[in-house]
Amino acid sequence: MWDWEFAIRILPEILEGLGVTLLAVAGGMTLAILLGLAWAVMRRSTLHWVSWPTYGIVEFIRSTPLLVQLYLVYYTLAELTSGWLSPLWSGIFVLGLHYSCYTAEVYRAGLNGVPQGQWIAAKALNLTTWQTYRHVVLPQAIPPILPALGNYLIAMFKDAPLLSAITVLDVLQRAKIVGNQSFRYQEPLTIVGIIFLTLSILSGVGVSWLKRRVEASQS
């Protein structure tokens, strides 16, 4: 049984939550992009006490559930700081940290794709490690991996409703509240499903466009 009138009435309230979801994804992705690069560079370090722990941490975070990580950070940090760390900020931090371990692999592939000669030439020109990464290696490593990063952006968007488990007022949480008040779950949850389906299929089209552009500029 589908009630159109009810569906239209609750639509604005659910859409309000979409802003929160998108904000969480934007914040999380910024963190994932920066932290992922840091992981990738640290893994390439010749110092074993840097590269091995990095490998271990990335592997551990990647093989454990996001939901449990959210609970860990939210319940321990939020309790320790007595509410100073809001649910949304905990969520952004965990989303970013979790996905940084996936983007680290992407960066690694990108960095491995830069020919060895580039490093040697940079050394011959007496560039420091920082200068080599900043002006020689990264400008070549990053464009080819943009589509892969885009795919993780979509994946993060699909995981973002987990933030409702730590009381963030995102799309799913608002749908749940509407459902609990009216005892009608079909309309709010179907709206949420359609929102996610539409946005992720559209952004999937965006990523394949990006992929074609990147491939065209590489050849």
Add this chain to the structure above:
Amino acid sequence: MPAPFDLLPVLLQGLWVTILITLGGIAVALVSSLLAGLGRDSRDPIVRWTATIYVETFRGASAIVLLYWFYFAMPGLIGVSMPAMVAGIVILGLNIGAYGAEVVRAAIHSVPVGQRIAAQALNLTPWQTMRYIVLPQAALAATPPLGNLMIELLKSTALVSMITVVDLTQMGMFLRTETHRSLAIFSMLLLIYFVLSQCIAAAVRQIEHRLARGQDYGGAR
């Protein structure tokens, strides 16, 4: 037992549910990814479109939204409901299967065309070609990425705790309300999930090794 390990006996009560959902989900995911992966290249437009719609829907909507929809919304919408445990196994399996379908398809495409032509020259039927020539080689290419998906599946079983199933994660939530030892409980949970995912990774390496036997294509060791 010393401090964090005294939590283990209670937490492990949820372990069997998590393992059951993971194994059930893996079975559903493998079957659906094989069917959908083959179906997307079918010559029959109905089969092709069914497979495409399945893959796009179950990949496009997120796992948690799918779980909520099938568990809370579907009963109100069409009057059909299923137990939370079944919903967990089937929906998570179908979700990962949609990603697996693309893996299977890519693996089948990775088998050189010459293999099919040679099979035709040997007068094998299309079924025999698929069964004895293409699939054994595609299986080897598909194993590592499918293995990664199985670890994703294990991780996503934590979501069933949100639709009332008492799995590892839900056991941890119960313990938390009772003892308030959040740090110990959730660190312990992460550790258990990590051990489980390493088990899957080890099993996948074994399978890959087994499949690679007698093949000089696709990275035999």
